[in-house]
Amino acid sequence: MKKFVNDPRQFVPEMLKGIALANPDTLKYVPEYNLIMRASAPRDDKVSIIQGSGSGHEPAHVMIVGKGMLDAACPGDVFAAPPMDYVLETSKLLASPKGVLHIINNYTGDRMAFEMGQEMAEADGITIGTLLVDDDVAVKDSTYTVGRRGVAGNFFVIKAVGAASEQGADLDELLRIGNKVNSVTRTMGMALTSCTPPAKGSPLFELGDDEMEMGVGIHGEPGRRREKLASANEIVDELLEAVVTDLPFSPGDDVALMVNGLGGTPVSELYLLYGYAHEQLAQRGINVRRSYVGNYCTSLDMAGTSITLSRLDPEIGELLAAPAEIAIRTF
Amino acid sequence: MKKFVNDPRQFVPEMLKGIALANPDTLKYVPEYNLIMRASAPRDDKVSIIQGSGSGHEPAHVMIVGKGMLDAACPGDVFAAPPMDYVLETSKLLASPKGVLHIINNYTGDRMAFEMGQEMAEADGITIGTLLVDDDVAVKDSTYTVGRRGVAGNFFVIKAVGAASEQGADLDELLRIGNKVNSVTRTMGMALTSCTPPAKGSPLFELGDDEMEMGVGIHGEPGRRREKLASANEIVDELLEAVVTDLPFSPGDDVALMVNGLGGTPVSELYLLYGYAHEQLAQRGINVRRSYVGNYCTSLDMAGTSITLSRLDPEIGELLAAPAEIAIRTF
Numbered sequence: 001m002k003k004f005v006n007d008p009r010q011f012v013p014e015m016l017k018g019i020a021l022a023n024p025d026t027l028k029y030v031p032e033y034n035l036i037m038r039a040s041a042p043r044d045d046k047v048s049i050i051q052g053s054g055s056g057h058e059p060a061h062v063m064i065v066g067k068g069m070l071d072a073a074c075p076g077d078v079f080a081a082p083p084m085d086y087v088l089e090t091s092k093l094l095a096s097p098k099g100v101l102h103i104i105n106n107y108t109g110d111r112m113a114f115e116m117g118q119e120m121a122e123a124d125g126i127t128i129g130t131l132l133v134d135d136d137v138a139v140k141d142s143t144y145t146v147g148r149r150g151v152a153g154n155f156f157v158i159k160a161v162g163a164a165s166e167q168g169a170d171l172d173e174l175l176r177i178g179n180k181v182n183s184v185t186r187t188m189g190m191a192l193t194s195c196t197p198p199a200k201g202s203p204l205f206e207l208g209d210d211e212m213e214m215g216v217g218i219h220g221e222p223g224r225r226r227e228k229l230a231s232a233n234e235i236v237d238e239l240l241e242a243v244v245t246d247l248p249f250s251p252g253d254d255v256a257l258m259v260n261g262l263g264g265t266p267v268s269e270l271y272l273l274y275g276y277a278h279e280q281l282a283q284r285g286i287n288v289r290r291s292y293v294g295n296y297c298t299s300l301d302m303a304g305t306s307i308t309l310s311r312l313d314p315e316i317g318e319l320l321a322a323p324a325e326i327a328i329r330t331f
Numbered sequence: 332m333k334k335f336v337n338d339p340r341q342f343v344p345e346m347l348k349g350i351a352l353a354n355p356d357t358l359k360y361v362p363e364y365n366l367i368m369r370a371s372a373p374r375d376d377k378v379s380i381i382q383g384s385g386s387g388h389e390p391a392h393v394m395i396v397g398k399g400m401l402d403a404a405c406p407g408d409v410f411a412a413p414p415m416d417y418v419l420e421t422s423k424l425l426a427s428p429k430g431v432l433h434i435i436n437n438y439t440g441d442r443m444a445f446e447m448g449q450e451m452a453e454a455d456g457i458t459i460g461t462l463l464v465d466d467d468v469a470v471k472d473s474t475y476t477v478g479r480r481g482v483a484g485n486f487f488v489i490k491a492v493g494a495a496s497e498q499g500a501d502l503d504e505l506l507r508i509g510n511k512v513n514s515v516t517r518t519m520g521m522a523l524t525s526c527t528p529p530a531k532g533s534p535l536f537e538l539g540d541d542e543m544e545m546g547v548g549i550h551g552e553p554g555r556r557r558e559k560l561a562s563a564n565e566i567v568d569e570l571l572e573a574v575v576t577d578l579p580f581s582p583g584d585d586v587a588l589m590v591n592g593l594g595g596t597p598v599s600e601l602y603l604l605y606g607y608a609h610e611q612l613a614q615r616g617i618n619v620r621r622s623y624v625g626n627y628c629t630s631l632d633m634a635g636t637s638i639t640l641s642r643l644d645p646e647i648g649e650l651l652a653a654p655a656e657i658a659i660r661t662f
Contacts (some may be wrong), residue, residue: 001541002523002634003598004563014563015599018606022622044605058599192333209333232335232345263597267633268346268389269335269660275349291353294659301597303333303632328598 001201004303008198013054013078015322019062023327027065030093033086036062036327038071041094046163047174048094050101051158053110054079055178056197057218059328060297061159068324069162070103076196078300079219081109087117091126099127101169102180103158104152106134131169131178133157133306135187137246138215138223145327151218151295152260153185156310156320163322181316186243186249190235191225193264195299212237218299232269236277236307239307240308244284249309251285255321256292258308263298263304273305281309290320311324332532334632335620339529342655343386343408344392350393354658358396358414363425364417367393368403372425378496378505379403382489383418384395384411384432387528391486392630399655400493401434409528410550411633412440418448422457430458430502434489434509436481437465452459460502462509463490466518466639468577469546469554483591483628484516487641487651491580494653512647517580519573520637521566522547524595526630542610545569548632549593555614561613563600567608570638575615580640582616587623587651589639601625612640636657 005011008057012034019036028039034055042048048071050063060074074090076082079327088323091100100119104110116129135153142149160181161174169177191213204220207213212230215223230238249255259274261267274293281288289312297306310316336342343365343547350367351360365386378400382392393402405421407413413421422431433449435441442463473480476589491512492505500508522544525534535551538544543561546554561569580586589604592598605624612619614640620643628637641647642645 002560003525004566004596004604004636006562006564006603011599011603014603015596016602017339018602018604018609018624021606021609021619022624024601056599058597058602063598083550192335229333231337233337235335263632264595264632265335266389266594266629267394267626268342268631271347271349271353271389271394271422272337272342272345273335273349274353275345278349278352288352293349293353295598298597300599301595301634303595 001195003196003198005198011198012075016062019327025045027327033074033089035072035074035083035090035280036065036095038065041071042096044097046096047097047098047101047171049088049101049103049162049165050074050094052082052114053105056300057297059295063328064326066156066324066326068166068322069158069326072184078199084113084116087114088120091117091121091128092124095126099129101161101171101174102128104128105154106132106147107144107149109144109266110147115249120242127171129175131157131175132184133182135182135185137186138188138241142217143221144219146264149217151187151189152258152306153187153308153310156256157181158204158318162324181310184244184247184311185308186237186246187306187308189216189262189304190214190239191262192302192303193303195220197300207298216304218297218301232273233276236273236280237238240280243309245305249286254287254289256290256297256310256312257281257288258292260297260306260308261295262302262304263295264301264303266292270305278305289317332527334527334529336529342529347393347436350658358658364405364420365413366403367396367420368425369396372402373427375428376441377427378429378502379427379436380432380493380496381425383413383445384436385412386630387631391625394659395489395657397655397657399497399653400489400657409530414442415447418444419451421454422448422452422459426457426595429588430460432492432502433459433461434561436485437463437478438480439477440475447647456503460506462488462514462549464507464512466516467521468517468573472521473548474552480548481606482518482520483589483637484518484641486627487516487587488512491650493655494650512641515578515642516639517574517577517639518639519570520547520593520595520635521545521570522633522635524634526551528631538552539627540609543566547635549628550631560585563604564607566612567604567627574638574640580617580642585618585620585643586619587641587643588619589623589627590610591628591637591639593633593635594626595632595634601636601656608638612617620648
């Protein structure tokens with residue numbers, strides 16, 4: 001296994017400790033619950049926004065805690081849902097009179113943990129609303145899901161409700177906004193290589209030197225089909241066709257375009273993919289108004305990409321453009 | 332070769348096109364010279380700052396063009412210096428009455444191209460100053476260098492002179508600041524895997540499953556020695572020891588700490604490394620005042636890391652903290 005790791009069981013806590021040490025003024029780390037939270041949270045005048053999921057998708061979600069984004073993220077171990085008591089205790093620590101918003105991607109394990117955590121928190125008098133993200137067009141049901149999976153498109157949901165909550169929106173309003181963004185957001189991904197979970201120590205699946213997996217999930221679960229390795233442009237064509245025809249996106253639409261890396265792909269390749277995707281959308285009459293290129297929601301060290309389109313209306317466009325300050329300092 | 336690529340000869344231009352399409356309001360792409368420049372440059376009241384190097388180190392340097400950082404970057408092909416006429420034409424396009432600052436890492440090819448480009452530009456009446464960055468402590472001379480190599484530490488040089496130039500500093504002042512930052516900045520890197528240049532199609536060198544290369548360069552050139560794969564903490568110990576004892580950094584020093592990824596390493600692992608490095612510096616009495624974790628100067632898809640320390644004085648600390656707006660939109 002070619003990874004930076006000490007004891008694989010300590011992979012997630014050691015990463016979380018690093019995040020906290022790098023952001024002493026803005027973040028708090030609560031080791032008992034794998035919790036990364038804003039130092040200023042909870043606030044009486046703001047709905048607290050919490051995302052929970054397995055680890056291994058960084059920067060999602062522990063590294064996007066900050067002003068205008070999440071108030072907290074409580075991850076489980078690598079590719080494992082957080083225990084329900086983490087969800088409960090996180091909800092209690094983040095409780096605000098304006099309520100708590102849970103954002104979860106549509107995986108069975110995450111849903112179960114959050115539904116039970118929510119029930120217990122509500123029994124303690126905490127008001128909770130839940131947003132379910134299911135932007136992946138690749139498969140209807142998968143190894144870990146009934147219905148569509150939630151993948152990189154959740155970034156747009158988080159960004160929009162994060163901005164609205166800073167502007168004072170109440171819980172019902174955030175649910176309306178979040179569901180609207182999810183309803184106009186579509187993603188499909190593909191893998192050039194597998195990924196290696198630290199505790200497993202070997203790749204989750206095998207791909208031949210001349211193969212790629214189209215429609216892959218972010219936990220190494222199978223996609224639509226295995227294909228012969230293709231050129232960058234052919235890959236973009238296939239991903240875009242799946243995404244555009246699903247909503248469908250139409251000529252005249254204004255969109256945000258995200259080319260997301262799955263963890264092991266250099267940003268040079270992501271910009272190469274972006275350039276062609278942008279041009280192809282223009283040829284379809286679809287206007288890219290906002291662009292996002294980089295690692296947003298990854299699958300450990302997997303080489304691969306996903307393409308997300310989110311249709312903009314004036315409200316969503318303004319929320320995506322609002323300022324935010326996340327934990328990752330880039331310069 | 333598991334990469335996103337069409338024609339390998341078009342790898343760099345296709346990437347640059349993507350950068351330009353993603354940043355239509357702030358950047359200009361001049362395909363004739365592989366040039367990415369600020370749309371607002373040159374300005375009569377500001378020294379123009381240009382970095383040139385081979386491609387394959389992204390985000391360095393074409394993706395860190397923007398307010399408070401570079402005015403332009405003119406890369407060569409992957410791991411190849413830009414031709415001297417690119418340097419000349421870029422210097423002409425960026426010419427300002429306040430002068431032009433060239434920043435180059437200490438590689439023989441880059442130095443030759445920039446020295447000749449500078450001579451020709453000066454013959455055209457353009458005032459040019461040059462900053463040479465050589466922060467790598469790993470080896471004295473290498474495959475491509477006489478003297479020490481310039482690696483990720485050049486980020487701190489660029490950030491400091493970029494900020495000072497926005498505040499109106501003249502060329503001599505930028506040379507003073509840049510040389511000061513370089514003189515207190517030290518880096519060492521290591522690789523878990525090789526990297527694969529698109530045009531070569533196969534790894535630059537071979538590393539066994541249980542091997543790592545300590546002190547590797549950013550072009551796959553050899554480092555200090557090949558060792559048995561070690562734990563994350565052991566790797567940090569070895570890198571820190573080399574960096575700290577070189578300057579040397581002393582108890583009571585305030586520093587910026589960068590844990591840089593070499594392209595194929597997920598950010599989760601980088602934060603794990605960061606946490607331990609931060610703690611170990613604290614144990615040595617060295618105070619981390621600013622932290623940088625992520626991909627800054629990469630070697631294509633290489634899995635690996637480098638650790639950079641830069642000693643802060645009040646002037647450098649303020650310049651590093653100044654606002655900047657680079658081409659990569661993260662949220």
